[in-house]
Amino acid sequence: MYKLVILIESMEDWQSFESEWPKFLHLAESMPGLKKEAISQIDRLLYGNTSYVKMYELYFDTKENVEQALSSSAGQEAGRLLQMITQGKIMLFIAKHQEDDLTNIRKFKKITRNG
Numbered sequence: 001m002y003k004l005v006i007l008i009e010s011m012e013d014w015q016s017f018e019s020e021w022p023k024f025l026h027l028a029e030s031m032p033g034l035k036k037e038a039i040s041q042i043d044r045l046l047y048g049n050t051s052y053v054k055m056y057e058l059y060f061d062t063k064e065n066v067e068q069a070l071s072s073s074a075g076q077e078a079g080r081l082l083q084m085i086t087q088g089k090i091m092l093f094i095a096k097h098q099e100d101d102l103t104n105i106r107k108f109k110k111i112t113r114n115g
Contacts, residue, residue: 001035001097002063004070006082008054009089020085027078033065034058052091059097066094 011017029037040055060066069075082090 002060002066003095003097004058004060004066005093005095006056006058007052007091008056008086009051010053011087011089013087017085020081024078024081024085027074027081028056028058030074031058031069031078032072032074033060033069035060051089063094063096 028034036059038055038057038059040057042053042055058066058069060069070079
């Protein structure tokens, strides 16, 4: 699985951003191949120096699906709107996403201890 990650910085005109955010979400959710999404409000910075306050993740089956979504009309319009409402205070990247659940992790730990 792959995801498009959007990190959004704090900005002066947050009210304008919030009023346009639903329009961006509608466009992003219209991109072909989208499997799920997640939005996180960054609550506290534990280490480092950054001004990101929101993280938006869009999940796709393949990297090619991400690229197709970005080049689609919905993806292009979402990108234009995102640039406008964030005043360019964003970082975007594509990441290979892997996850595991605790049941499987614990099963693996038992095998390595006994094996």
